[in-house]
Structure formats: C-alpha cells, structure tokens
Amino acid sequence: EFYSSIHAMSKVFGYEQKLLQHMQKFIADNDSKLDFLKARLEEFERERNEALQWGVAYFESPLNKYLLSKRLTLDWQRIANLMAASTGEKSLSRLHQLRQRKHMPNEAELEGAIDGLLRLQSIYRLQTKHVAAGILDGVSYGTQLNAEHCLDIGQQALRLEHLQLAHAWLMEANNRLTTAEDHHQLQPQIAEKLAQVKARLSNNQGVNGTVEKIEEHSPVPENLTVLSEFDAYRYTCSGHIKPTPSDQRDLRCGYLTETHPFLLLAPLKVEELRTEPLLLLYHEVLYQSEIDVITKLTRNKIERATVTGQNSSTVSNARTSQFTFIPKTRHKVLRTIDQRVEDMTGLNLMFAEDHQFSNYGVGGHYAQHMDWFYPNAFETNQVANPEMGNRIATVLFYLTDVAQGGGTAFPIIKQLLKPEKYAAAFWYNLHASGVGDTRVLHGACPIIAGSKWVLNRWIRENYQSDKRPCELWDDSQISLSQLLELSRRASKQI
Numbered sequence: 001e002f003y004s005s006i007h008a009m010s011k012v013f014g015y016e017q018k019l020l021q022h023m024q025k026f027i028a029d030n031d032s033k034l035d036f037l038k039a040r041l042e043e044f045e046r047e048r049n050e051a052l053q054w055g056v057a058y059f060e061s062p063l064n065k066y067l068l069s070k071r072l073t074l075d076w077q078r079i080a081n082l083m084a085a086s087t088g089e090k091s092l093s094r095l096h097q098l099r100q101r102k103h104m105p106n107e108a109e110l111e112g113a114i115d116g117l118l119r120l121q122s123i124y125r126l127q128t129k130h131v132a133a134g135i136l137d138g139v140s141y142g143t144q145l146n147a148e149h150c151l152d153i154g155q156q157a158l159r160l161e162h163l164q165l166a167h168a169w170l171m172e173a174n175n176r177l178t179t180a181e182d183h184h185q186l187q188p189q190i191a192e193k194l195a196q197v198k199a200r201l202s203n204n205q206g207v208n209g210t211v212e213k214i215e216e217h218s219p220v221p222e223n224l225t226v227l228s229e230f231d232a233y234r235y236t237c238s239g240h241i242k243p244t245p246s247d248q249r250d251l252r253c254g255y256l257t258e259t260h261p262f263l264l265l266a267p268l269k270v271e272e273l274r275t276e277p278l279l280l281l282y283h284e285v286l287y288q289s290e291i292d293v294i295t296k297l298t299r300n301k302i303e304r305a306t307v308t309g310q311n312s313s314t315v316s317n318a319r320t321s322q323f324t325f326i327p328k329t330r331h332k333v334l335r336t337i338d339q340r341v342e343d344m345t346g347l348n349l350m351f352a353e354d355h356q357f358s359n360y361g362v363g364g365h366y367a368q369h370m371d372w373f374y375p376n377a378f379e380t381n382q383v384a385n386p387e388m389g390n391r392i393a394t395v396l397f398y399l400t401d402v403a404q405g406g407g408t409a410f411p412i413i414k415q416l417l418k419p420e421k422y423a424a425a426f427w428y429n430l431h432a433s434g435v436g437d438t439r440v441l442h443g444a445c446p447i448i449a450g451s452k453w454v455l456n457r458w459i460r461e462n463y464q465s466d467k468r469p470c471e472l473w474d475d476s477q478i479s480l481s482q483l484l485e486l487s488r489r490a491s492k493q494i
C-alpha cells in the first residue's frame with residue numbers, strides 16, 4: 001500500500017537503499033572471485049605457453065611431468081570447486097528477506113501506482129507528452145519516462161479501458177524509442193497494442209473500422225450541469241466547475257466572537273463560502289505545536305483507508321489514502337481541539353467520533369461521497385454507536401498545505417477548497433429536519449505533488465437539540481422516498 005501515502009513511500013525508499021547495499025556486497029564478493037579466477041587463468045596460460053616453447057623436450061623433464069599432473073588434478077579441482085561455489089549467498093539471502101518486508105511493494109502496488117498516475121492525468125487533463133517528460137500541470141520534476149515505461153502505462157490503460165489514454169501512451173512509447181535494441185524489442189509490442197486500441201475504439205464509435213483523430217481527453221462538455229457524479233467531482237477538481245459571481249455575491253467573512261466569551265479575546269477568523277447549504281472556512285485554527293503532537297501520535301499508525309460496504313469494509317480505488325482513528329482520551333491536545341470545535345460550531349463535541357487522521361500521497365484521492373449515513377447503514381449495523389445518531393456536521397482540518405492538487409471538491413455547490421495548513425472547513429451534513437443533505441456531496445481531489453494530512457471531526461446529531469434544534473419541517477430538496485432510493489443504490493454500488 002505504499003503508493004497511497006508519502007509516509008509509507010519514504011520507508012520503502014529506505015529499504016531500497018538497503019537492497020542496493022546488499023547488491024553492492026554481492027557484486028564485490030563476486031568480483032573478487034572473478035579476479036582470483038582471472039589471475040589463475042593467466043597463470044595457467046603462461047605456464048602452457050612456456051611449455052609450448054619447449055616443444056617435445058617439455059615432456060622429458062620429470063619436473064614438468066609433476067607440474068602438469070598437479071595442474072590437472074589439484075589445481076583444477078580447486079578452480080572447479082571455486083567456480084561451483086555460490087558467492088555472495090549471504091547478501092542474496094538478506095536481499096530476499098528484505099523483499100519480504102511489510103510495506104514492500106508488489107505487483108498490485110505497481111498497478112496502483114499506474115492507476116494513480118492515470119487518474120491524475122484524466123482528472124487534471126494532463127497531456128501524455130508532458131507527463132512522460134516529467135512535467136505535471138506546468139511544473140517540471142525532471143524525471144523522464146522511457147519507451148518501456150510508456151508501454152507499461154499504455155498497456156494498463158488498455159486493461160482499464162481508458163482507450164484514449166492508452167492510445168496516447170502507446171504513441172508516446174513509439175516516440176521514445178531511441179536505441180536499435182529498443183526498436184527491435186519494443187516496437188512490435190507497441191504496434192500490436194496500438195492495433196488493439198484502434199480496433200476497440202472503432203468498435204465503440206461504430207465508424208466503419210477507421211478512427212480519425214484520437215484525442216487523449218474527451219472535450220469538456222458545454223453543459224456542466226448534467227454530469228455523472230464522478231464527472232461533476234472531477235470537473236470541480238480541475239477548476240472547470242466553479243462558483244459564479246452571483247453565487248458569491250452575499251458571502252461574508254469576519255471574526256467569530258459569539259459562541260464563547262473567550263472568543264472576544266481571541267476571535268476566530270471565518271469565511272463564508274456558501275450560505276445555503278452552509279460551508280465555512282476557518283483560517284488559523286490550529287497551532288504548529290498541536291500539529292507536532294499529532295504527528296507524533298499518528299506516526300506509524302496509519303493504514304490503507306477502506307470504504308464501508310454491505311458486509312465489510314473494503315479497500316477500494318474510490319479511496320486511496322491512509323488513516324487512523326485516535327480517541328481524544330489519548331492526548332490533551334485532542335481535547336483542546338474539540339473545545340475549539342465547540343467554539344467554532346456551537347455544537348456539542350461530547351459524543352463526536354474519534355479523531356480521524358488521513359494521509360494522502362501522490363495520486364491519493366477520495367472520490368465523491370457524503371459523510372452522513374444512509375438509513376440502510378443503520379439497519380445493517382454498519383454504523384458504530386448508532387444510538388448517537390447520524391453525522392450532523394463535519395469539521396475538516398488541514399494539517400498541511402499541498403504543493404499541487406489535493407483540494408476538497410464540492411461539485412453541487414461548486415466549491416474547491418485548496419488545503420491550507422492550520423485552516424478548517426465546516427459544513428452541516430443534515431438538514432435541520434435530520435434528513436441527509438445531498439448538496440454537501442464532496443471528495444478529496446487527487447494529489448499531483450506533495451502530501452496531505454487532514455483531521456476529520458464527525459459530530460453526531462444526538463445531544464445537539466439545544467444547539468441546533470430539530471425542525472419538524474423538512475428543508476431538504478429531495479423527498480424521503482428519493483433518499484431511500486439513493487440509499488438502495490449506494491448499498492448495491494459498494
């Protein structure tokens with residue numbers, strides 16, 4: 001699972017250094033063995049040449065008879081033994097051990113890494129020729145891919161039915177054939193795969209077996225209001241879906257001082273991103289010292305995130321991040337943060353879920369979802385502490401900035417929050433009636449470069465009645481029967 005977090009990736013990077021050291025030792029041992037053999041070979045050849053110069057007289061000397069016999073018995077036996085002995089076994093067995101280590105990537109990880117790259121490419125509409133040249137969204141990382149790498153990626157894109165991208169990568173592989181050996185070895189494979197891609201594309205398009213120009217990305221639809229949920233998420237990540245000036249006209253920002261007397265002294269800086277439904281962004285609501293404690297608390301604790309399914313939690317490509325839950329009893333800093341969340345939200349944190357810390361590495365993302373539980377999740381016992389009710393609100397703290405990508409996208413309310421260290425987003429998941437609000441659909445966009453840490457505070461609805469009174473009227477935009485339908489679909493999907 002190393003590709004889903006930078007933390008795990010740096011560990012594996014350390015293992016690679018050890019692998020290289022064992023390999024060096026192996027080579028050094030074998031080198032000295034070969035050096036020894038070469039010296040013996042020279043010696044034998046020298047003796048033989050001398051013998052040849054003697055001619056027949058050589059065999060007349062008892063000394064030479066002895067030397068020849070010795071060479072052909074003892075000496076050659078030693079040489080043969082040495083040649084047969086495996087050298088560097090110790091380094092080899094250490095190397096094997098290291099490769100068995102936890103976190104060592106296997107083939108599934110390799111595929112995951114390519115998946116992540118293709119996801120980045122399709123969401124941010126990156127051009128293949130740029131990616132292959134190490135340029136990601138305009139920033140150059142100085143890593144070039146060779147023809148073989150491009151072929152690998154093209155093949156996987158083909159397996160994943162990303163036909164347009166498969167085509168672009170295979171063409172790039174062709175462009176990157178440099179040596180004669182590459183041409184000889186790779187070109188036939190590339191040509192074969194290209195033919196497959198073209199055949200599939202023309203089948204799909206129903207064009208009499210010919211495909212004209214193959215674009216690597218389909219054009220951005222003109223009407224961005226009728227899209228699948230995933231497309232809405234990705235076009236929000238890429239910045240194509242964004243609020244209009246009229247969406248933003250009534251928004252305010254300022255200092256929050258009302259929820260607690262303490263805030264008169266230290267007001268919270270808050271910005272309204274949307275009023276209906278409410279989406280707020282608090283700036284500078286964490287201290288570096290708190291992040292330092294959190295870093296220590298979560299070190300070595302994260303594991304690959306799952307999505308909750310019908311029968312169990314499963315690792316899914318819809319969510320490639322790593323997380324851990326930590327109860328607030330573990331450290332005073334977590335309780336201090338909860339006090340601050342109470343001040344920020346006016347809600348009661350007594351029964352919030354444990355603190356969830358997530359780490360996303362390059363390519364890491366979490367596709368669109370709602371944080372609230374569908375009714376069927378309660379019926380099928382998938383909700384921990386169901387008596388606490390649904391997740392009334394979310395506070396999402398950003399513990400890092402992210403170099404490129406990694407925003408939180410809200411496709412329906414057209415917002416893309418760029419991770420800002422020390423900031424936190426707040427939104428209600430439920431309508432005042434308690435019905436889940438579908439407008440707060442959101443997801444974590446894939447990271448292009450850098451690493452992202454977030455802390456989720458999921459606040460449950462019980463014990464909030466004096467804070468956010470439950471309303472009898474339903475302000476939701478969907479009916480309960482539509483909600484149940486959504487819920488049924490969600491349980492089938494996972």
Ligand SMILES: O=C(O)CCC(=O)C(=O)O
Binds near residue numbers: 358406408409442454
């Ligand atoms: O990391 C983000 O930006 C969003 C995370 C999220 O939505 C979640 O963990 O539920």
Ligand SMILES: [Fe+2]
Binds near residue numbers: 369370371442
């Ligand atoms: Fe979420």
